[in-house]
Amino acid sequence: TPVFERIGVETFTPQDMDAITSHILNSEELIGQPYEKWNLVKLIKGKLLEGGVPTRGEFDLLERVFGKDLTDAIAKKSTLGRKVWENTVGALNLPRAIKSKGDLSYGLRQTILAGLSEPQTWLKRFAQSAKAFVSQADFDAKMLVIKSNPDYNFVRELGLEFLETGAKPAARKAEEFMTKFTKWIPGLKQSERAAVLMSNGTRFDIAYKYVRMYRDLVSDEYFRQFFQVLNAMTGRGTLGRRLNAIAPALNIALFSPRFQVGLIQSAIMPIMYYKNPMVRKLALKAWMNFIGL
Helix, strand or coil, X not given: XXXXXXXXXXXXXXXXXXXXXXXXXXXXXXXXXXXXXXXXHHXXXXXXXXXXXXXXXXXXXXXXXXXXXXXXXXXXXXXXXXXXXXXXXXXXXXXXXHHCCCCCCHHHHHCHHHHHHCHHHHHHHHHHXXXXXXXXXXXXXXXXXXXXXXXXXXXXXXXXXCCCCCCCCHHHCCHHHCCCCHHHCCCHHHHHHHHHXXXXXXXXXXXXXXXXXXXXXXXXXXXXXXXXXXXXXXXXXXXXXXXXXXXXXHHHHCCCHHHXXXXXXXXXXXXXXXXXXXXXXXXXXXXXXXXXX
């Protein structure tokens, strides 16, 4: 059932629809991500034209390709129930976020396992996260370097996770900051910047190092396995597709559920993927450094 006035495909000429499709398929934001491109085409030709409201993940995809003005306009059409739900979840997650205000220890908790494997990378990003806490410009510059890397789309398409700041879909935010109210609490958005750069930077730097070493030696499936393990070792264990989508609600009752699951998966996945040389190397280095502490 439409939740706002339908636009209808008849509003657009075939040339208009072809232009929209072409814009999506040629979007630099989705280079190397054919699945996301066709999902967005289906979203626009189906749900949006019929008056449906996108999911949180679909909002994120729309914003990446068409910009925030479009997603803001669509969000204003959201049903009252959805707005109440999102505000309630955000409010209930706020006390935990406030406890993280001014806290730079995110890396000590969420990324420590990966840090044991690559301590120099971890220490470098920990220092940078302190600078990001102080400066939005420094945070933006460091994130731009990551997103401009030629292998960024490759690792993202194969499952490496990247967190977002601000009022992005809460499921893409660091678990300590799963509320849309971070920008209104002094000191909170600064802590979120530091956490996101620490998480994204550590994960990407390690991924990039292994891509350079193994790109011509192993299959994409091996990289998918490796990125699953790396996600888990940096506090982004997977709860499964459906539970990942409601992680903000789970975060109210459970302390950082993806982090907790990630600890378990960090131990189990290297056994599951023991044939993968990248997984073996990452896990072995982490355990050797742990024993040496």
